[in-house]
Amino acid sequence: xxxxxxxxxxxxxxxxxxxxxxxxxxxxxxxxxxxxxxxxxxxxxxxxxxxxxxxxxxxxxxxxxxxxxxxxxxxxxxxxxxxxxxxxxxxxxxxxxxxxxxxxxxxxxxxxxxxxxxxxxxxxxxxxxxxxxxxxxxxxxxxxxxxxxxxxxxxxxxxxxxxxxxxxxxxxxxxxxxxxxxxxxxxxxxxxxxxxxxxxxxxxxxxxxxxxxxxxxxxxxxxxxxxxxxxxxxxxxx
Numbered sequence: 001x002x003x004x005x006x007x008x009x010x011x012x013x014x015x016x017x018x019x020x021x022x023x024x025x026x027x028x029x030x031x032x033x034x035x036x037x038x039x040x041x042x043x044x045x046x047x048x049x050x051x052x053x054x055x056x057x058x059x060x061x062x063x064x065x066x067x068x069x070x071x072x073x074x075x076x077x078x079x080x081x082x083x084x085x086x087x088x089x090x091x092x093x094x095x096x097x098x099x100x101x102x103x104x105x106x107x108x109x110x111x112x113x114x115x116x117x118x119x120x121x122x123x124x125x126x127x128x129x130x131x132x133x134x135x136x137x138x139x140x141x142x143x144x145x146x147x148x149x150x151x152x153x154x155x156x157x158x159x160x161x162x163x164x165x166x167x168x169x170x171x172x173x174x175x176x177x178x179x180x181x182x183x184x185x186x187x188x189x190x191x192x193x194x195x196x197x198x199x200x201x202x203x204x205x206x207x208x209x210x211x212x213x214x215x216x217x218x219x220x221x222x223x224x225x226x227x228x229x230x231x232x233x234x235x236x237x238x
Contacts, residue, residue, distance in 0.1 A: 003040075006030055010040055011061065014051065020058025072110060077117045080106055085125035090174050092138035134179060134196040138172070140204050141181065141196075145169050148213050151183075154201040155194055162200060163187070168209040170216040172196075184209070184216060191220050 013026055023037040030037070041059060045051050053059030072080070080102070087099040107118040136153070144151050151169055156162045167183035174180075178195050185192040211219075 006032070006036075007040055007044055010037070010044065011049065014059060014061035017060070020053055020060050022056075022058045072106075072114065074114060074117055077106065077110060077114050078121060078123055081118055081121045082123045082125060085121075085123075089125045090176075090179075092134050092179070094139040134199075136181075136196050136199040136202045137204075138179075138196065141169060141172065141202075144204055145171065145213055148208050148211070150205045150207045150209050152203040152205060153194065153199050156198045156200055165192075165194070167192070167194070168211065168216060170213040170220070182217075182220060184211075191223055 009030060010026060013029060014021055023034045023041070027034045027037045041051060050062035051059050052062060084099040084103045088096045091099065103118060107115055110118070141151070148168075148170075150166060152164065152166050154162055155165050164187075166186040167181070168186075169181050169183040171182040172179055173182055173193065178197060180193040180195060181199075182191070182193055184190070
């Protein structure tokens with residue numbers, strides 16, 4: 001790997017990290033020595049890259065650091081195109097259009113040498129069979145999630161029983177043939193998931209719920225991990 005490419009990749013590693021990234025972790029990913037990483041970090045700091053940290057602890061990249069847009073590698077182009085294909089294959093109509101627009105924008109700005117990866121990608125995501133139609137306005141639902149707003153729904157369960165729910169939606173899960181609204185349910189006082197094709201009616205109240213969506217997502221992940229740990233059999237019981 002050329003040194004310039006390695007410096008760029010170090011910035012990318014730090015940018016994607018949620019906390020301090022150690023020199024050992026970067027050295028392993030870049031397949032270089034830890035000493036080389038230390039030297040590269042020093043060079044980047046000397047070029048005024050806002051990197052904070054120290055050897056043995058880890059490094060972080062401060063917000064606001066600008067780099068030339070869409071300096072993508074071939075693997076990154078293929079990853080973006082495959083992701084857009086999967087959204088187009090499984091998303092609602094608004095997301096499908098957005099995915100198609102994204103691919104067009106990528107093709108318009110990447111170098112000519114990379115455009116065949118967009119026009120004739122080596123990876124494919126096929127449309128889902130028997131896709132169940134959404135019975136709720138998905139664009140409005142995503143807006144409610146971003147705004148942290150409550151939604152009232154009439155929901156039909158697998159036993160064909162309908163109940164009224166007031167929910168705090170915080171994510172949408174995409175399965176092979178259906179989509180799930182992940183939410184806190186006021187009726188059950190617990191996390192619940194609701195299939196979008198079983199929503200008979202939805203009222204977007206515009207009323208904010210007391211938690212931030214990101215906080216609810218974090219709580220939901222902890223709840224799922226706890227349930228998995230409680231369900232998972234002990235090593236000697238398998």
